[in-house]
Amino acid sequence: MTQTAIPFFFMRGGTSRGPYFRRSDLPADHDTLVKVLLATIGSGHPLNIDGIGGGAAVTTKVAMLSPSNDEWADVDYFFAQVSVEHQLVDFKPTCGNILSAVGPAAIEMSLVKPQEIETEIRIRAVNTGARILARVQTPGGMLVYGGDFAIAGVPGSAAPVALQFMEVVGKATGSFIPTGNLRDTIDGIEVTCMDVAMPMVIARASDFGLSGYESASELDQNTDFFDRMEHIRREAAKKMGMGDVSQSVTPKFGLLAPAKANGTIAARYFMPWKTHPSMAVTGAQCLAACALTPGSVADGLLMRPNRSPANIVLEHASGTIEVLVDFDLAETFTLKSAGILRTARKLADGRIYVPSLIWKGH
Known part of the structure; x- marks a missing residue:
């Protein structure tokens, strides 16, 4: 077999989109993970012609989800920003737009069971340690994407996803004002x-x-x-x-x-x-x-x-x-906290294929 199949969901979160994986379906080794993500996106070409990236930074993002071992959280969200034209993957930042679809993706992956009207999902952003409470619309225990809420930068409307961000100050540098000066x-x-x-x-x-x-x-x-x-x-x-x-x-x-x-x-x-x-x-x-x-x-x-x-x-x-x-x-x-309303939508699901020379799978 010349290629390795990896299950994934392809989702729009806010004004970004990309593949959403179960972390357990990807390589545990860091260097191999980087190679798999580069191949998935098709980095190294302005159109990402040999992958599913879209030729822009907002379309070369990856979310990796897993059950959380944090006492507060339900789901761990590990983010990767993959470069469009360079063989680079940056794990330092997180992404709030991609985060918008983490709640729906967690339900799609059966990591979280939907509730009768609205499902609260407690998310830990692995990259920064931030905690986010997501509220996803699940009337009758069914995940819905359609609705009448619109956000700038996305055509049409969809169901709102409410995000409440907590403990987001100083997560990357240790300080609200990391230089010590307001200016x-x-x-x-x-x-x-x-x-x-x-x-x-x-x-x-x-x-x-x-x-x-x-x-x-x-x-x-x-x-x-x-x-x-x-x-x-x-x-x-x-x-x-x-x-x-x-x-x-x-x-x-x-x-x-x-x-x-x-x-x-x-x-x-x-x-x-x-x-x-x-x-x-x-x-x-x-x-x-x-x-x-x-x-x-x-x-x-x-x-x-x-x-x-x-x-x-x-x-x-x-x-x-x-x-x-x-x-x-x-x-x-x-x-203390910041709240934002976004939308999300599942675009596709199935399996993405990467060359077996990169990774033979588990």
């Missing part, structure tokens, strides 16, 4: 380095000569901006204690500007070598936390809410995303 200046640009759900380097769009309302394609064509942004990102990562991140997608980069469509603030998010076509769920939490934090680069860009919980509406390249933030401002800004 640092790198290459003449003021940035706020923050670790909430995703470590990020956040700046004002105007400091780069940008409006903050550019489309994703307009920003992607601005190679001068990307060159400068990447230099700042790498230098900021060193200050954040993350070392050399030239081969890592974290920390991510974000730009802020005043809202212009009745939102709270405008934002653009980078993955980091391309502009996100909409907004990452993890990035939205970090950007919302930055917007709420006095002294950050968001100062002067918004009318800052002073009551908790606050509904922060981020205007992004495809529309808006809302983050319900529970926080405390007694002395300094303290984030």
Whole structure:
């Protein structure tokens, strides 16, 4: 036999999609796992022509699920960001959009039994240690994908998946403000380095000569901006204690500007070598936390809410995303939890095939 078959579900989670596996169906060995994921996606070609990736970072993501041994959690969610054109797999970050389909996938895989109306699934993000409570619609004990809730960046509507993120502060760096400063200046640009759900380097769009309302394609064509942004990102990562991140997608980069469509603030998010076509769920939490934090680069860009919980509406390249933030401002800004509504859909299931030379299977 020249190929190894691996069971999988192919799912859209939020504005991302990719294969969802049972962790036990994949190699336990790290190096072999990397090779299997690269072959699955088809990394090394801009169209991922020899795999099931989609030629964009939002379509080359992988979720691996297993029963959790954590006392709190039901399911462990292990995430991999696979590169489109390079033979790289990054296990450092997690992904909130892919997380949107973890609850439904766990039910599909029989890791969780659906309840009569709504099923609560407690998820531990293995990459960061974050805890997330997902609420999935299961009327009559049946998982449903259809509904009337719509999110920007996805056509049509579907059943809502409610996500409540807890213990997301400092998971990658150990600190809410990993440099110790609410603002640092790198290459003449003021940035706020923050670790909430995703470590990020956040700046004002105007400091780069940008409006903050550019489309994703307009920003992607601005190679001068990307060159400068990447230099700042790498230098900021060193200050954040993350070392050399030239081969890592974290920390991510974000730009802020005043809202212009009745939102709270405008934002653009980078993955980091391309502009996100909409907004990452993890990035939205970090950007919302930055917007709420006095002294950050968001100062002067918004009318800052002073009551908790606050509904922060981020205007992004495809529309808006809302983050319900529970926080405390007694002395300094303290984030308690963040809630987001997303959607998910099963696109296919079956078996993916990888060359047996890579892995012969269990």
